[in-house]
Amino acid sequence: MKIHPLITDTDTLADLCERLAKHEFVCVDTEFMRENTYWPLLCLIQIGNEHEAAAIDPLADGIDLAPLWELLTDNEDILKVFHAGGQDVEIVYNFTGKTPFPIFDTQIAMMAISQSEQIGYANLVETWLGKTIDKGARFTDWSRRPLTDRQIEYAIGDVTYLARIFPQILDRLIKTGRGAWLDAEMDSLADPENYRSDPGSAWKRIRQAGRNPQVLGRLKALAAWREGEAQHKDLPRGRIMRDETLADIASHPPKKQADLAKVRGLSQAWKENDIGKRLMKVLADAEPLPKEEMPPKIKRGAPLGKEGALVADLLKLLLKIRSREIDIASRLLTRSSEMEALAAGVRDLPVLEGWRYEVFGKDALQLVEGRTAFAVKGGKLHMTHIDDMAGDLAEAQAATKE
Template identity: 45%
Template sequence: MITTTEALAAFCARLASHPFVTVDTEFLRETTYWPELCLIQMAGPDDAGIVDPLVEGLDLTPFFELMANTAVVKVFHAARQDIEIVVNRGNLVPHPIFDTQVAAMVCGFGESISYDQLVSRITGAPIDKSSRFTDWSHRPLSEKQLDYALADVTHLRDVYLELVSRLEAEGRGHWLADEMAVLESRATYEMDPEDAWKRLKMRVKKPVELCVLKHVAAWREREARTRNVPRGRVIKDDAIYEIAQQQPRDAEALGRLRTIARGWERSAQGAKLLEVVNEALATPKEEMPRLPRHRQAPEGAQAAVELLRVLLKMTVETENVAAKIIASSDDLESIAIDGENADVPALKGWRRDLFGDRALKLIRGEVALRFTGKKVDALDL
């Protein structure tokens, strides 16, 4: 365990001399809005260590400097939450990065493969899962727990090197560029409270209900951040839906809602919430938000989507790549309805070469699907 700033600086200096470093973090966030960083694990080609960020007085600056070092590739598995911690604690997004889960999809290991499954398939090494649900904030940690944590980055070295080799051999390295650009964008990790309503299911049917929903969701997001508690600790999603539909203007009306705990309507939080609701209800009618409208697909479009889905499945099997990284269900629907005018990733770059052009030919009637030799293939007409 690295517990001093001096030891951390020396460790990061050694890692910075190599072309890549594997990184993982252990954290807790069940009771907080921001994840509580409990461990940092890192490894280079011939070095590995664990940093204890809970040690009083430990300065993590050397770690953040390494994350910002553009000469070193930062390798993660399922990177988003680890990067979120670096953004929140270090005010930077690591660059460049390599996410082995995304790379595994490109290399034909299926969709969203877990770390232990990927390690097993590439290296054959078993992963002891018994420490998976450890309380990483507890000290001291046992040797077994530390071994488990360190294995998250030591095996990752072999996984990374194997995936890079496969990507180079198949000429697919550039396929990762779009996905890594999303992970390296600061916007990915910065939620504007005014956009918090987008996390919720659309259970409202009127503009005024949507207006209240937006205001209350933004208020909850700000409260959760300020108090550093999970969103549900401020107010639950079901309560937001009910408030949007019932639009209580005073404590008495708020107290009648089934999703509100008895007496909460008279609390300081309840008073703030009522202010937000009344502010939303005071919005002029012409300024009320419009309800998002799901486009009505023309007759027969769903059948076209199913044909495109078969073509996608054929492409996945032929090219040995995960469907998720080529086209989403929304992509297929847009192509079926809008054709060449569909503004979707599946019709851009390497995805178009791999799937998009043939998908357009299919909906134009220039390609037929046929069942032959106990499998489906495509026939140019």
């Protein structure tokens, strides 16, 4: 594989993207800083395939990243491969308003062929290539220039190793026939809605007990205001105000600006500064949350009670057994909340649809309905059908009589 020097000009970048566009897939990774800003600061982009790889300096004077964005967002003939790529995809979206498509994430793919829930990149490389990654450059300041040779070598390794691992994972998925299991997860990763910054929806990310329209209306208004302040100042939203403080103000709004000094999480300066004035105006203008925007009531069955809780525990045990039997991450099959809902009588659940039903949901439903049980065979715990157990018992009794 050919490793190029750090790319710092548009012409060299365009030539690289033109060559990469002739192949079936391209691996992508980014290095960025976001500790002190609202928008992630893109510091380095690594890209390559099985033939060549390079790091691109987006902070270089005069460089135009348009050829790269075109390759990633407009060319649907090339599969874009990431590992734990959510934040990388977000960065592409922030620059272009589009997401890479089609997309493949090796962390998600590992869930379908192993019991790894969120395997890290270093462990992925160790598992597939038997190599240990030097993590020394991982937490360096990627915004500082010049970058060291060690930093660049470390960064490019993220795509050179991935270009070797991806075909092996793909081959395993094809052999096991589990590729279709990942379609929804990959589509979700590439869905632009996951990355669109909508101040009007920011309140939905904040935990707030109750369904009081007045409180939720203030929460929505405050969250949108904070989002605007954070974007304008390019600061993390938590630097403006923490979620807990915002929720507390929505529930117990101060009557006058001077009362802001008494709010936990705000400094004394809020009682007289301009941002405090803007906050009070937002509270004054806030309207109750409209009925059509009210969050849906959580769909639950009957209260679990002690017996239902035991059934939920049995379902979780079955999940562990099935995950081990077929070597799949349990998280890809279902979540604990679904198991509790199933035990409580809810049937409109993802685990009872499609491939999840065939692989796990069918047996889970039979367990709830009393048609299956657990048994120990060969020193291992298995699930067995009641009819099968009756047949085995009859055979054993017949053998004893003989």
